[in-house]
Amino acid sequence: MEIVRSQRKSSVTDVAPTLPLYRSAPALEVRLDDFELFAIDRLRVLKGISDGLSRGRKPEEMEKLVRDLWRTNMRHQNTSEVINKDIISHFVLRLVYCRTEELRKWFLSMETTLFRYRFRLEIPEAQRALMGEFDLLYKAVGSAEFESVKEILGQVARSIGQPLPNADTIFFKVPFEEVPELVAGRRVYICKGYAYVPMNQVVSLVVTQFRSYLSKALVLTNRKWTSTIREQEKDRLTPIVEALSTSYLGPDYSQPKEFAEISIKDIDQVANTSFPLCMRHLFEKGVGLKLDDALAFWRAEFSQKVGTERFDKEYAYSIRHNYGKEGKRTDYTPYSCQKIISSTPGVGDHHGCPYRHFRFTLKLMHFHLPQGHATRQNAVYHSEITFFLSTQTSTVKLTSKQIYDFYHDCFLLVCLLLESEENLRAALGKMGVSDRAVEDIMDKVRNRHYQLACTLTFEAVHDSSCDAGINHPNQYFSDSQKILQSKMVIPLGEQLGGMVCICMRQHELVDRKL
Amino acid sequence: MTKEKIEDGRDDMLIDGEPEQRQGNAIPEGFNANYLKVYYGKLFPHADIFKWISYGNDGKHPACDQSYFGRREFSFTLDNDIYVRFQSFNSAVELENSIKEKCPFKIDIGAVYSVDPAKRHAYAQAGDNVFTPVERELVFDIDMSDYDDVRYCCSGADVCLDCWPLMTIAIKVIDTSLRDDFGFNHILWVYSGRRGVHCWVCDGRARRLTNEQRAAIVDYFRVYKVGNENSHKKVSLMGHVLHPFLARSYTEVLRAFFEEKLLCSQKIFATEERFEKILKMIPDDSITSELWGRWQENRRSSISKEDLNVVRWEQLKHMLQSGKQKVQGLRRCVEEIVFSYTYPRLDTEVCGYSLFLSTYCCPEEICEHISYFRFHLQVSKHMNHLLKAPFCVHPKTGRVCVPIDPDQCEEFDPTTVPTLSKLLEELNMGGLRADIDYDWDKTSLGKSVRFFRSSFLQPLLKSCKEEMESSYNAKLQHSKNSISW
Numbered sequence: 001m002e003i004v005r006s007q008r009k010s011s012v013t014d015v016a017p018t019l020p021l022y023r024s025a026p027a028l029e030v031r032l033d034d035f036e037l038f039a040i041d042r043l044r045v046l047k048g049i050s051d052g053l054s055r056g057r058k059p060e061e062m063e064k065l066v067r068d069l070w071r072t073n074m075r076h077q078n079t080s081e082v083i084n085k086d087i088i089s090h091f092v093l094r095l096v097y098c099r100t101e102e103l104r105k106w107f108l109s110m111e112t113t114l115f116r117y118r119f120r121l122e123i124p125e126a127q128r129a130l131m132g133e134f135d136l137l138y139k140a141v142g143s144a145e146f147e148s149v150k151e152i153l154g155q156v157a158r159s160i161g162q163p164l165p166n167a168d169t170i171f172f173k174v175p176f177e178e179v180p181e182l183v184a185g186r187r188v189y190i191c192k193g194y195a196y197v198p199m200n201q202v203v204s205l206v207v208t209q210f211r212s213y214l215s216k217a218l219v220l221t222n223r224k225w226t227s228t229i230r231e232q233e234k235d236r237l238t239p240i241v242e243a244l245s246t247s248y249l250g251p252d253y254s255q256p257k258e259f260a261e262i263s264i265k266d267i268d269q270v271a272n273t274s275f276p277l278c279m280r281h282l283f284e285k286g287v288g289l290k291l292d293d294a295l296a297f298w299r300a301e302f303s304q305k306v307g308t309e310r311f312d313k314e315y316a317y318s319i320r321h322n323y324g325k326e327g328k329r330t331d332y333t334p335y336s337c338q339k340i341i342s343s344t345p346g347v348g349d350h351h352g353c354p355y356r357h358f359r360f361t362l363k364l365m366h367f368h369l370p371q372g373h374a375t376r377q378n379a380v381y382h383s384e385i386t387f388f389l390s391t392q393t394s395t396v397k398l399t400s401k402q403i404y405d406f407y408h409d410c411f412l413l414v415c416l417l418l419e420s421e422e423n424l425r426a427a428l429g430k431m432g433v434s435d436r437a438v439e440d441i442m443d444k445v446r447n448r449h450y451q452l453a454c455t456l457t458f459e460a461v462h463d464s465s466c467d468a469g470i471n472h473p474n475q476y477f478s479d480s481q482k483i484l485q486s487k488m489v490i491p492l493g494e495q496l497g498g499m500v501c502i503c504m505r506q507h508e509l510v511d512r513k514l
Numbered sequence: 515m516t517k518e519k520i521e522d523g524r525d526d527m528l529i530d531g532e533p534e535q536r537q538g539n540a541i542p543e544g545f546n547a548n549y550l551k552v553y554y555g556k557l558f559p560h561a562d563i564f565k566w567i568s569y570g571n572d573g574k575h576p577a578c579d580q581s582y583f584g585r586r587e588f589s590f591t592l593d594n595d596i597y598v599r600f601q602s603f604n605s606a607v608e609l610e611n612s613i614k615e616k617c618p619f620k621i622d623i624g625a626v627y628s629v630d631p632a633k634r635h636a637y638a639q640a641g642d643n644v645f646t647p648v649e650r651e652l653v654f655d656i657d658m659s660d661y662d663d664v665r666y667c668c669s670g671a672d673v674c675l676d677c678w679p680l681m682t683i684a685i686k687v688i689d690t691s692l693r694d695d696f697g698f699n700h701i702l703w704v705y706s707g708r709r710g711v712h713c714w715v716c717d718g719r720a721r722r723l724t725n726e727q728r729a730a731i732v733d734y735f736r737v738y739k740v741g742n743e744n745s746h747k748k749v750s751l752m753g754h755v756l757h758p759f760l761a762r763s764y765t766e767v768l769r770a771f772f773e774e775k776l777l778c779s780q781k782i783f784a785t786e787e788r789f790e791k792i793l794k795m796i797p798d799d800s801i802t803s804e805l806w807g808r809w810q811e812n813r814r815s816s817i818s819k820e821d822l823n824v825v826r827w828e829q830l831k832h833m834l835q836s837g838k839q840k841v842q843g844l845r846r847c848v849e850e851i852v853f854s855y856t857y858p859r860l861d862t863e864v865c866g867y868s869l870f871l872s873t874y875c876c877p878e879e880i881c882e883h884i885s886y887f888r889f890h891l892q893v894s895k896h897m898n899h900l901l902k903a904p905f906c907v908h909p910k911t912g913r914v915c916v917p918i919d920p921d922q923c924e925e926f927d928p929t930t931v932p933t934l935s936k937l938l939e940e941l942n943m944g945g946l947r948a949d950i951d952y953d954w955d956k957t958s959l960g961k962s963v964r965f966f967r968s969s970f971l972q973p974l975l976k977s978c979k980e981e982m983e984s985s986y987n988a989k990l991q992h993s994k995n996s997i998s999w
Contacts, residue, residue: 152758159757176696177723180730186757190734193697193719 018126019118021133022090030088036240041073042089046110054451066117096244098222112211119203134209138172156189170199274480276454276473277354336472337451355450433460541935545912549934550617556953558905559963564606566971570978577986587624587631589900590616600631619909622900625650652715652723653901656684660859666780673709673928676779681711682923683771684858687763689920700974703918707908716974718981737857749853751846768856783826795851798844801833907934916962932958
């Protein structure tokens with residue numbers, strides 16, 4: 001791709017409007033502003049998809065969402081330019097999102113989803129052509145063979161609630177290794193290592209290929225970026241690229257609307273009414289396992305096995321080390337929900353999205369020491385360490401000698417994860433969320449819809465709906481304030497808009513020891 | 515005299531006296547280093563294990579990978595429960611000598627790595643993790659203790675002929691599926707020595723499976739939902755009909771076994787406590803209360819001579835299948851009950867897939883969470899997992915981990931598997947027979963080794979050779995083509 005500042009020259013001839021595979025950067029010339037604008041438009045599509053996924057939209061809804069998002073954002077006045085915009089924007093975003101593991105994961109996930117639904121929206125002939133592009137040269141099941149397996153294929157269809165296949169349904173014989181999700185769900189008939197995959201399931205095959213290709217391409221792009229492009233383009237593209245990845249495409253919450261003097265008392269009051277859970281976390285005591293508690297707990301457990309001396313020498317040090325290690329960040333940019341959710345808090349930190357980090361619970365239940373085995377190795381090697389992973393509806397029991405390795409290294413994990421589901425429930429209860437709503441929220445959490453959980457919390461606390469969903473802690477706060485003001489709970493003129501600027505910088509607050 | 519010689523661990527074991535002095539030759543049951551020394555010295559089939567694990571790479575063919583065997587991890591459990599991992603050997607002789615010298619109480623076989631496991635630290639500095647597993651058999655571990663809630667004859671470590679058939683049907687169901695559905699051919703089933711069976715799938719395709727693919731196979735086999743303490747039913751068969759694999763397992767194996775063997779051998783309906791467990795699986799109170807009432811009164815078996823359990827099962831089936839039932843969930847209830855009691859229960863962790871992780875979140879999420887903790891997830895050790903080698907001796911029972919013929923698995927009797935001491939006895943009595951090449955052939959182990967060779971090893975090696983030759987020829991062809999001008 002050649003980037004020129006001024007005039008534009010399109011060197012692309014007729015391209016049939018089909019789904020590009022982004023195999024190679026096209027030889028196109030792009031204006032610098034288009035470089036950025038195209039990327040932003042595509043980013044809106046990807047963020048819209050991200051939002052749809054986190055709200056738990058069903059496939060049919062996602063299909064419609066993708067179609068609408070694409071239509072809204074990726075148009076171009078020249079219809080022939082539509083495909084160029086598609087390709088250019090993808091490659092620009094590749095540059096933007098190749099630079100860290102976290103960015104790559106997000107981009108890969110969203111682009112794959114986008115591709116999946118655009119593929120579904122294509123006509124069958126186009127789909128088959130795309131399959132060919134991916135070298136998915138599977139044998140289609142001929143009519144004679146189809147007759148012999150028709151009944152069993154029907155059985156599979158009925159077992160997963162799908163309509164029966166008829167003579168027109170095309171099936172492909174695909175090595176089972178290439179369709180692991182279908183095998184795992186028993187959604188296909190397998191015979192002698194080949195899965196009989198109907199055309200409509202071929203989507204997953206194509207998507208898997210797309211994903212795999214893009215994943216590798218991103219790594220390569222990153223290498224090129226770091227080794228040559230970033231430096232070469234430092235006056236031109238690099239600033240644009242770097243800005244794009246942190247761009248938050250919602251309303252701008254970084255500028256304080258007004259500034260007001262806030263006292264600690266005020267914060268407490270506002271915290272109780274209008275802070276989302278991630279902010280309240282800062283003010284709650286006793287959430288999470290304190291270092292001393294963790295040490296005491298582990299020492300008690302381990303002393304039987306390794307002796308207190310050894311425990312103090314080997315284990316206590318690393319517990320302390322890990323507790324103390326984190327929490328010294330210097331980045332002060334206000335985080336959107338997305339950033340908060342995707343960041344990882346340290347043990348003892350109170351950052352991060354509590355819905356996400358409360359999701360996992362490991363309760364160390366008990367240790368059994370079999371009789372007659374007194375040695376240390378023996379004791380841990382043969383003891384039954386029972387872990388229960390509890391999400392209130394189901395538990396998993398893991399017992400195995402291999403757990404020793406797991407256990408040995410994961411005691412720190414257990415420290416973090418002992419911030420249990422109970423704590424989240426308690427925290428929600430303190431916010432005034434009803435039991436019924438708490439269950440709904442926990443359900444969202446279990447299914448990894450963290451922002452949705454926060455939205456439901458908002459709705460429960462304020463007894464009103466929040467259609468836009470929560471995307472930013474500041475948004476929670478300001479929406480909350482709006483509702484409370486409209487209900488005349490807080491007199492006008494005492495807007496704590498200034499709080500927006502201060503309190504949402506989590507780290508600053510910690511530093512000020514509020 | 516022989517007895518003393520064995521305890522001294524000396525090699526020559528001359529028979530003194532006539533076979534009538536059998537009593538004097540008897541070797542006490544047990545498991546100890548001295549017995550093991552003789553076992554490894556004379557009976558353990560070192561060469562066969564080596565040939566198997568080499569998958570044809572020990573030959574002279576130019577396509578052979580000379581480094582292959584050396585990159586395989588073994589682990590030894592020594593006396594005093596000392597466990598040493600990352601053992602590797604460059605030749606059959608090295609392996610054999612090490613085993614004879616160390617006399618491990620247990621030998622585990624791990625994965626083939628990208629580099630020699632013993633040298634892994636040398637590669638760690640690179641930063642990039644170059645030490646990774648590259649090949650590993652697809653393995654399954656089925657343990658009787660996972661069935662404790664459905665067997666009343668024994669519990670825990672014990673097995674008997676009443677509950678052992680649960681293993682038999684597990685073998686049948688899984689073996690059939692591995693061959694017919696997945697197209698695998700080189701499958702070795704091994705008795706674990708006490709209360710379970712191991713399965714080794716050794717096809718090249720299987721050894722090269724990724725973790726995701728292994729997980730998919732395990733999920734394909736899985737029917738038990740993870741239940742909490744309150745859930746009485748662990749099997750939930752949705753859909754109007756069963757997937758062909760489940761349907762076949764049911765009609766060919768499970769139903770017959772449940773109705774013809776298990777019902778009576780485990781007396782599934784004999785007591786209130788037992789039949790309540792089944793009634794709890796039926797989501798229709800009117801049916802359960804009627805049956806409960808009937809069975810409560812009916813202590814004494816009524817007119818028919820038929821077994822009480824059979825009678826009650828028929829009654830239950832009749833009520834559930836009489837067609838009047840419109841209630842959701844009753845449709846598959848009979849099958850669900852049969853599945854709960856009989857369907858194979860796999861130790862999914864051994865298969866290389868951690869149930870914990872698969873059910874609750876993706877591995878990346880957890881890794882992310884705790885990435886800065888020194889923590890190695892089971893999932894990242896999938897191919898890393900080690901499994902006990904065939905022909906080891908189980909320390910608690912003294913029984914040898916012998917192969918099981920899946921086609922004759924109904925005849926397999928765990929209570930008659932040769933023990934270490936019995937083998938040593940037989941070895942003594944076999945004495946100096948010149949006509950037998952191998953010491954193990956003088957004992958009941960002979961049958962197992964010969965079965966291992968003819969049924970598993972030979973076909974496997976033949977196939978490895980073919981694979982090697984064809985890929986070698988393909989490479990030659992390819993390079994010929996690319997050089998051509």
